[in-house]
Amino acid sequence: MPKTERYQNRIELLQGTLDLLILETLRWGAQHGYGISQAIRLNSGDVLQVDTGSLYPALHRLEKQKWISSDWKVSENKQRVKIYRLTTAGKKQLAAERSRWQQLLDAMGGILEPKGKESEA
Amino acid sequence: MMFRRKREKELEEELASHLRMAAQERIERGEDPQGAADSSRKELGNLGLIRDATSQMWGWGWAERLLQDVRFGLRTLRKDRGFTVVAVLTLALGIGANTAIFSAVHGILLQPLSFPDPGRLYGVWSAEKQQEGRRGISGPDLADFHEQSRSFDQFGAALGYFTWKWMAEGEPRIVRVTAISPEIFPMLGARPLQGRLFTPEEYHIDGGQIILSYDFWKRELGGDPTIVGRSLTIQDGPIKVVGVMPRLPDFYPRTDIWATLIPDFEFMKWRSNRFLQGFGRLRSGVAPSQAEQELTAIAHRAPETPAGLAITLSAMQSDVVGRNNSRLLAMLIGAVGLVLLIACVNVATLLLARGEARKQEIAVRVALGAGRLRLLQQLCTENLTLALLGGLAGAALGFYLLRLLLLVWAGQLPRTENVAMNFPVLAFTAAIAVLASLIFGLTPSLALIRTHFQNAIGIGFRAASSLNRVKRNLLIIAEVALSLVLVIASGLLLRSLWKVARADLGFVPDHLVAAYLRLNNEDPTAPAFYQQLLAELPQLPGVRSAAVGDCTPGMKSALASLSFSDRAPDPQNVPSAAGCWISPDYFRTTETAILVGRSFTAADNLDTHPVVIINQALARRYWPGQDALGKVITVSYFGPGRRPTGAATGREVVGIAADVRRVGEMDEPQVYLPFTQDETKHVLWGMNLFVRSKGDDAAAAASARATVHALKNGIPVTFRGMEDVLGQSLAPRRMTVFLLGGFAAMALLLSAIGIHGVVAYSVSRRTREIGVRIALGAARESVTRMILFEMLKPILAGLLMGAAGALACSRLISGMLYGTRMTEPLVLASCGVLMLAVGFAAAWLPARSAASIDPIQALRAE
Numbered sequence: 001m002p003k004t005e006r007y008q009n010r011i012e013l014l015q016g017t018l019d020l021l022i023l024e025t026l027r028w029g030a031q032h033g034y035g036i037s038q039a040i041r042l043n044s045g046d047v048l049q050v051d052t053g054s055l056y057p058a059l060h061r062l063e064k065q066k067w068i069s070s071d072w073k074v075s076e077n078k079q080r081v082k083i084y085r086l087t088t089a090g091k092k093q094l095a096a097e098r099s100r101w102q103q104l105l106d107a108m109g110g111i112l113e114p115k116g117k118e119s120e121a
Numbered sequence: 122m123m124f125r126r127k128r129e130k131e132l133e134e135e136l137a138s139h140l141r142m143a144a145q146e147r148i149e150r151g152e153d154p155q156g157a158a159d160s161s162r163k164e165l166g167n168l169g170l171i172r173d174a175t176s177q178m179w180g181w182g183w184a185e186r187l188l189q190d191v192r193f194g195l196r197t198l199r200k201d202r203g204f205t206v207v208a209v210l211t212l213a214l215g216i217g218a219n220t221a222i223f224s225a226v227h228g229i230l231l232q233p234l235s236f237p238d239p240g241r242l243y244g245v246w247s248a249e250k251q252q253e254g255r256r257g258i259s260g261p262d263l264a265d266f267h268e269q270s271r272s273f274d275q276f277g278a279a280l281g282y283f284t285w286k287w288m289a290e291g292e293p294r295i296v297r298v299t300a301i302s303p304e305i306f307p308m309l310g311a312r313p314l315q316g317r318l319f320t321p322e323e324y325h326i327d328g329g330q331i332i333l334s335y336d337f338w339k340r341e342l343g344g345d346p347t348i349v350g351r352s353l354t355i356q357d358g359p360i361k362v363v364g365v366m367p368r369l370p371d372f373y374p375r376t377d378i379w380a381t382l383i384p385d386f387e388f389m390k391w392r393s394n395r396f397l398q399g400f401g402r403l404r405s406g407v408a409p410s411q412a413e414q415e416l417t418a419i420a421h422r423a424p425e426t427p428a429g430l431a432i433t434l435s436a437m438q439s440d441v442v443g444r445n446n447s448r449l450l451a452m453l454i455g456a457v458g459l460v461l462l463i464a465c466v467n468v469a470t471l472l473l474a475r476g477e478a479r480k481q482e483i484a485v486r487v488a489l490g491a492g493r494l495r496l497l498q499q500l501c502t503e504n505l506t507l508a509l510l511g512g513l514a515g516a517a518l519g520f521y522l523l524r525l526l527l528l529v530w531a532g533q534l535p536r537t538e539n540v541a542m543n544f545p546v547l548a549f550t551a552a553i554a555v556l557a558s559l560i561f562g563l564t565p566s567l568a569l570i571r572t573h574f575q576n577a578i579g580i581g582f583r584a585a586s587s588l589n590r591v592k593r594n595l596l597i598i599a600e601v602a603l604s605l606v607l608v609i610a611s612g613l614l615l616r617s618l619w620k621v622a623r624a625d626l627g628f629v630p631d632h633l634v635a636a637y638l639r640l641n642n643e644d645p646t647a648p649a650f651y652q653q654l655l656a657e658l659p660q661l662p663g664v665r666s667a668a669v670g671d672c673t674p675g676m677k678s679a680l681a682s683l684s685f686s687d688r689a690p691d692p693q694n695v696p697s698a699a700g701c702w703i704s705p706d707y708f709r710t711t712e713t714a715i716l717v718g719r720s721f722t723a724a725d726n727l728d729t730h731p732v733v734i735i736n737q738a739l740a741r742r743y744w745p746g747q748d749a750l751g752k753v754i755t756v757s758y759f760g761p762g763r764r765p766t767g768a769a770t771g772r773e774v775v776g777i778a779a780d781v782r783r784v785g786e787m788d789e790p791q792v793y794l795p796f797t798q799d800e801t802k803h804v805l806w807g808m809n810l811f812v813r814s815k816g817d818d819a820a821a822a823a824s825a826r827a828t829v830h831a832l833k834n835g836i837p838v839t840f841r842g843m844e845d846v847l848g849q850s851l852a853p854r855r856m857t858v859f860l861l862g863g864f865a866a867m868a869l870l871l872s873a874i875g876i877h878g879v880v881a882y883s884v885s886r887r888t889r890e891i892g893v894r895i896a897l898g899a900a901r902e903s904v905t906r907m908i909l910f911e912m913l914k915p916i917l918a919g920l921l922m923g924a925a926g927a928l929a930c931s932r933l934i935s936g937m938l939y940g941t942r943m944t945e946p947l948v949l950a951s952c953g954v955l956m957l958a959v960g961f962a963a964a965w966l967p968a969r970s971a972a973s974i975d976p977i978q979a980l981r982a983e
Contacts, residue, residue: 033135034142052139052164053171056132060178081142082135 018050018058020101023086023094026068030085032075033059059084067093125179132175140165187502194503198510204475205507208468211874212511212557213518214867215464218457220519220542220550221526226450227549228540234371234438237310238402241274242437243409245399245416249695250429256680258399258432260389262420263302266399269419272412273401277304280382280397281373284807286639286837288354289341293837295639296337296355299373300382308402309372316349316364323363324381331355332364337377357641370538371441392425393682393757400437409434427695445936446534449857452933456607456864461553463603463868465561467875470596472504472565474882483569496570504562505555512554516547529856568592594915596879597960600872601919602926605956607865609927610934612948614858617939621854624940627781628674629712630843632814634822635673638829638836639807647805648797650833655704657828658812663821668710669796669808672701674781675847681792685743686753686771698739698790700756702804705795708778710813718750718776725795732795733772737780739790749774756792784850787940810838818842857937869956873963880912881967891971892979901972908968909961916960920953 025031025039036059037050062068067090073083086094140161147157165171198205233239245266246255258266263278270276280300287296306318314335323330333348342348352359355378366379388394403412416432439447486496520542530537640647651669658667672678681700684690705721708714716737725732733754740749753771772794780788796804810829814821822840829838884891891904931943941948 032138032142034139038146051166052136053166053174056136056171057174057178060132060175064178077145079138079141080134081138082131 018054019062020097021048021050022058022062023067023090023097026084026086026090027094030083032081032083036084128179129176132172136168136171190499190502191506193499194506197503198507201475204471208471208507209511209514211464211467211871212508213514214871215461216512216515216550216554216557217518217522218460218864218867219553220516220546221522222453222457223549224519224523224542224546225526225540226454227546229534229536230442230447230450232539234441236371239438241403241405242308243401243403243434244437244440245401246433246435247395248431248433249427250431255433256395257397259392259395259397260384261392261423262395263397263399264384265419265423266416270415272404272407272415274404275304275308276399276401277302277308278382278397278399279305279373282375284639285355285378286641288835293835295637295837296377297375298378298380299376300380302382305400308400309369311366311369313364314367316362318364319381324383325385330361330363330381332366332379333362334366334376334379335368338365370536374535392423441535443535448933448936453860455930455933456610456861459603459607460864460868460871461557462560463600463871463875465557466596466599466603467871467878468561469565470875470878470882472562473568473592474878476565476569477886479569493570497566500566500569501562504558504566508554508558511557512550515554516542516550519550529859533853533856593879593883597876597912597915598919598922600875601916601956601960602922604868604872605920605923605952606926606930607861607868608952608956609924609949610930611858611861611865612952613934613938613941613943613945614861616945616948617937617941618854618858620940621784622851624782626675627713627779630675630847632816632818633711633843634812634814634818634840635843635846636810636838636840637807638810638838640805640836642806644805647802651704651805651808653832654829655706658825661821661824661828663815663817663824665813665815666706666710667810667812667825668704668707669810670701670703670707671804671808672699673809673846674711674713675784676850677783682757683792684755696743698792700792700794702794702796702799707793707811710811713781714779716777716779720776721795726797727800731770731772731798732775734776734778734793735774736778736791738788739792740777742790749777754792756794784847869959873959876960876963877966880908880964884908884967884971888974888979891974892976895974896976896980904972905968908971909964912960912964916957920956923956924949924953
């Protein structure tokens with residue numbers, strides 16, 4: 001995606017997946033925004049780079065939907081950071097999104113598998 | 122907003138900490154601090170956009186957009202000041218009229234009565250099948266309903282507005298009295314302001330105690346705090362004041378004195394004397410129709426109750442307001458609704474014209490990437506801003522209009538003290554402003570957006586202009602039709618007023634003065650007094666003749682039931698007529714013609730043959746084409762305080778009098794009885810004295826007054842000219858015509874402005890075409906004529922639709938007409954001509970200026 005594109009568009013494109021990624025990351029413990037973006041980058045082996053312009057709108061939206069909650073903590077180097085954690089509703093949402101994602105993968109797989117072979121051949 | 126600022130600060134801090142952590146990591150990876158900060162800042166991207174995108178997630182975006190749109194709208198409105206002023210004033214007129222009328226509707230019709238749980242309060246009436254109108258209930262009915270009915274928590278009755286004589290510091294005055302049964306005040310939840318209510322025993326003795334009304338206490342006794350326990354000289358003796366009631370604006374509000382309704386009186390024991398107004402508080406869960414059935418069944422347990430009689434309930438609120446008044450208010454709401462619609466059409470016209478000038482602006486904004494929906498949203502906000510400005514101005518205008526209305530209505534409409542510009546009224550104003558913005562704004566805004574897209578893909582001006590011709594015609598049709606409805610309605614009412622005022626009343630009101638004489642009940646000297654008075658008055662120099670009667674010509678009088686000797690009585694259909702006890706010179710004094718037979722004489726008295734005089738309407742109805750003289754009628758004449766006169770006496774018809782009309786009513790049957798033949802003498806308690814003067818009414822009245830006082834001291838005598846009395850009864854009609862005419866004038870003015878605007882707009886759109894015509898040699902007058910001629914079709918179509926619309930509204934207005942049909946050709950024609958003239962006059966100005974278009978300029982411009 002070219003950098004000049006408007007952020008809003010990118011959010012729309014990433015929305016479903018980004019939500020899932022954030023919720024999944026928070027499943028392993030409370031984390032601040034920067035930490036979430038780093039975790040996604042590291043866990044995807046540097047493939048997925050979450051754009052800050054998408055991350056924070058997504059975090060604030062998820063918070064508004066009450067799937068995650070936030071509070072301010074003082075970090076080890078004595079600085080105030082905003083920490084996000086998964087709520088009970090968020091856990092349910094994560095389960096739902098995971099199963100939807102699985103369905104999508106299965107469906108995509110069903111379609112892509114034979115075709116992929118053909119094009120490789 | 123405070124909340125938002127805090128969030129913004131927190132977001133700032135969150136992003137800053139993100140940057141810090143990113144930089145920290147780079148430093149840990151070995152970058153130099155300055156470079157690390159720069160590159161992490163670069164990596165983060167456009168900070169402003171992140172802030173915007175994130176803050177939109179808070180759900181405040183729409184509010185911010187709205188604020189921005191409103192600000193923008195205000196700016197464009199300020200830029201286009203001429204348009205704004207005209208549009209806001211137009212809307213203010215429409216909204217102001219609606220605000221004023223709605224505050225009246227709200228205060229009078231909608232506001233619940235000032236009693237606890239007023240929805241369960243009902244008036245109780247009796248109606249006889251096939252007989253018009255309704256009456257009250259009788260004393261025995263009251264007792265039966267009170268004892269036997271299970272439908273009510275409380276059941277009572279009142280006898281409203283009868284008169285007593287009050288000696289106020291040596292000067293006799295007439296006071297208005299309302300008698301009530303014991304349940305009434307508890308039913309209304311009313312407690313005395315001072316003193317107490319009547320005790321049960323006091324409902325059995327006559328004239329012992331009274332309670333004062335608040336207004337009387339304040340007005341006549343200066344709010345004397347020691348009044349309770351003291352006495353007033355009422356009728357022939359002192360009566361003790363036991364209490365003062367607070368104001369009861371929704372229950373006989375003009376009452377001076379509250380008295381007890383005493384069931385021991387003879388006239389309260391007569392079953393067919395249905396003169397009491399029944400009231401009941403319905404038990405919760407009981408439907409009015411159930412109660413009606415129950416009461417009707419109870420009434421029929423008494424054998425004297427006529428078979429066709431039914432008891433009916435009507436909500437006390439609607440009785441307090443009255444049918445005519447609710448009809449009036451409904452009509453006025455309709456009228457101002459039309460005015461508002463016309464105002465909206467006008468503003469729509471202005472917006473369409475203005476859209477022309479804004480096409481470029483819109484084009485630029487679309488080019489800059491504004492979405493169609495976003496643009497529409499912005500235009501709607503702009504319209505809404507305009508409407509709200511109009512609403513604000515309208516509320517101010519409505520405030521003054523309302524004060525004018527209340528001035529006009531003073532004393533003519535009930536409950537006007539409830540009428541105020543309060544929160545519900547202002548909410549209504551805001552609501553109609555919003556509604557108006559949709560009516561006037563949506564079409565022009567859609568057109569503006571659409572036109573742009575047409576332009577953008579190359580469909581030029583001309584295609585759009587042919588579309589606009591249709592729209593232009595529709596606008597003119599709407600203006601003409603809407604105004605014509607109002608013009609016709611007020612034309613019909615004006616015609617009715619004219620007919621009422623000019624109607625031959627059957628008597629001559631000028632130089633006739635009248636005074637109400639109130640004697641003490643059962644005054645033994647009354648017959649002698651009247652005899653003496655009527656003998657002396659004609660001797661006075663300024664007096665031509667004098668008479669007494671218990672009715673007033675041209676006014677409503679008590680009803681009497683009739684039976685005829687030449688036909689069997691039909692209990693399902695008892696004939697009735699207005700009744701009046703009169704002295705021999707009554708017809709001579711009121712100058713009512715005796716068409717056949719004779720008038721009464723002094724010889725018609727208790728010792729002679731009972732006689733009656735009937736009017737033409739009665740003769741026509743029961744003996745059409747026959748000689749009614751010599752027929753025999755039995756008149757059961759009753760009312761408050763009356764009692765049966767023993768065996769029914771047949772009275773011989775000795776004369777037929779010309780019909781005397783009640784103001785604004787059609788002819789109704791009437792009987793006249795000689796007042797000397799009332800064996801109960803009851804009629805003598807209160808009589809109207811009529812004096813026909815020789816020219817100087819005031820002098821005649823003064824000398825007559827002196828004569829009365831010479832014969833009997835302590836009687837209040839206030840003479841009034843009959844013309845005055847009748848004029849006052851015309852007042853409601855005059856007020857209706859004034860109001861509706863005012864709104865019709867408003868509508869005419871608005872539609873003239875609107876038509877002028879539409880034509881001017883279309884002329885400006887056709888500058889080039891007209892220029893070409895003139896360049897090709899068209900005479901300037903023919904250009905004017907062409908434009909006027911083009912207006913003819915939509916104006917005529919509007920006239921047709923307006924006439925149809927007026928007919929469709931006939932239900933609202935027909936009840937207020939007098940001798941005037943909805944399709945009265947004279948009214949329809951003159952209203953149509955008026956509208957046509959206004960339409961053409963409005964179109965003429967721009968049409969003329971079209972003729973003065975300079976062809977060279979016009980052609981160069983495009």
